[in-house]
Amino acid sequence: MGLFGRERIEAKTHEQVVLMRAAGLLVGQTLELVRSSVRPGMTTKELDALAEAHIRDGGGTPSFLGYHGFTGTLCTSVNEEVVHGIPGSRVLEEGDLLSIDCGAIVQGWHGDAAISVIVGGRGAARPEDLELIDDTEASMWAGIAALHVGTSLYAVGAAVEDSLTEAGERRGREYGIVEDYVGHGIGTSMHMDPQVPNYRVSGKGPTVVDATTVAIEPMVVLGDEANRVLEDDWTVVTNDRSRAAHWENTVAATAQGLWVLTEVDGGEARLRELGATYAPLA
DSSP states (O other): OOGGGOOOOOOOOHHHHHHHHHHHHHHHHHHHHHHHHOOTTOBHHHHHHHHHHHHHHTTOEESSTTGGGOOOSEEEEETTEEEOOOOSSOBOOTTOEEEEEEEEEETTEEEEEEEEEETTOGGGSOHHHHHHHHHHHHHHHHHHHTOOTTSBTTHHHHHHHHHHHHHHHHHTSOOEEOOSSOEEEOSSSSSEEEEEOSSOOSSOOOBOOTTEEEEEOOEEESSOOOEEEOTTSSOEEETTOOOEEEOBEEEEEETTEEEETTSTTTTHHHHHHTTOOBOOOO
């Protein structure tokens, strides 16, 4: 279905948002564990097993495992892989750019988030890869800070694009924003209405209501955003083999402010830094 055919926002009650926080917190903790465990010489399947055990030990169920036949708990996308990389026998090498997407279900509610890291640490990175990672993360936070009850949901994508345009001008490059894959509503299903573009679109768009929960997830590349799906029917790669970064958080917007459900600290530090109101419900 096209972007503009999916504009309904399903509001939650504040009590339901609190339930979603349990799933989101488990996702955030799992990503912290995986981030701290990434080493050269590991396989993506080893990281996946670590994540699955942590989610199950925390009382959750992996969202991705079995989803339309997907075989991993994580999506592990390396270098030119944008999203939906399948964990397997690939051995991670120092300097690889690894994007890690994770989802979990707790008591029927979903959390979904992604991070991008350099295998071997930031000191092992190409400078342009570090800039890509940092600028993509910053654009996600700009999008989150633009999410306000009573305003258009499309302000999120405009803020993401503006952030990347400004960063690209500072770096002397033009980032490619992947338009084929966007953010989404989330709740009792992992993917729900509405779609959340990561770029400026025309039209008023749906209005954010109290207790809106969405996943905001820019995917950004160093080259052209044109991409294709590999023969495994999942892994998305850039056509020009330029490297990609992916950041995502599940966010709740209420009349009181924002709560980043998949950040361990609820996003408090980053939201305050951006002048946004941090408003946990519990």
